[in-house]
Amino acid sequence: MNTIDIRTVDVVQYIQPLREGGSLPAIVKADDEFLYVLKFRGAGQGKKVLISELIGGELARSIGLKVPELVFMNLDDSFNKTEPDEEIQDLLKFSVGLNLGLHFLSEAIMYDPLVSIADGMTASKVVLLDSIISNIDRTAKNTNLLNWKKELWLIDHGASFYFHHNWKQWRNHLERTFPIIKDHVLLERADKLPQAAKEITLHMTHEKINEIITKIPEDWLIDESEDLSPNDMRAAYIEFIHSRLSKIDELVKEAEDAR
Structure with a gap:
């Protein structure tokens, strides 16, 4: 790994x-x-x-x-x-x-749903990733995707994990799915969702999730207006991601129904 x-x-x-x-x-x-x-x-x-x-x-x-x-x-x-x-x-x-x-990807061009490159497996992975991280910002109006050297590149995940803007209510998000996926710019091309789900569960392991969360600088997690400590917040991000992965079949169905 x-x-x-x-x-x-x-x-x-x-x-x-x-x-x-x-x-x-x-x-x-x-x-x-x-x-x-x-x-x-x-x-x-x-x-x-x-x-x-x-x-x-x-x-x-x-x-x-x-x-x-x-x-x-x-x-x-x-x-x-x-x-x-x-x-x-x-x-x-x-x-x-x-x-x-x-x-900075020099000379990259913004993804255009009408002409840009995105194969079915890649599109399916992006759709499910955004369902998992609750990314509300990958629509036709604002794709946050680039085509660079004939490949699809992802940028700007800043609108994800929106539960952390209200830590007092964050647990309410654990049981939700992601109906906003109906507006996803790649949904139409996401024709391999079940296969993508298998790939995601294979690679998005507990160890990998923990490793990513430990990389968050302590300074970014300190907020004196919140009751949660940095360690509490790290644990919350981990629990949230695992709750989404445990519902991956539901997320697949939700996306397939939306297609």
Whole structure:
């Protein structure tokens, strides 16, 4: 079993904001000379989006889907001092510390349901992954998919695990399925759902889930407004993912019915 190695790099240059993203992610250069799309801890829903991005991306990778490399990115307080745009200046100021980056795929094109590439097995895996992580944001309006070098790549899982925006009620989500799957951009092409479910249960093991959850930086889990400790939150993410996997047949049926 491949172990997860998430590198930590330092941001050395802020290049440009990506205005199409609601939370103003940016293209930045790191000290390893590569370009990344940086997701900021100081944006809208903050560190919870970074947690969703990390778990969703690494779970996708575990089942053989293509995801740009995820890295932890240190941002120091020098960038906000030279930024003229006040909105971006505030974002940089509130994001000093550890953020999350995705390797920038140069010349990738946004997935277009009418012309883009997506085989049935891959589409089925993506549909079931999004049912498992409760990703509400992979629709025709906002696909969060790229075609790069004739392959389908997944980006932006920040809208997943939405139960963590209300920790007091999180257990209410354990028994739910995911009816919003009817709006999934790949549903029409997902014609191998039972086979995909077998692949997912084979590779999304208890050990792999635990390994991914242990990678969440402690700092991202500290919230003084919540009663739950970081360890409680880690346990909740693990329990939630297992509850979804235990209902994989229901999720398959729900998606097949929606097709």
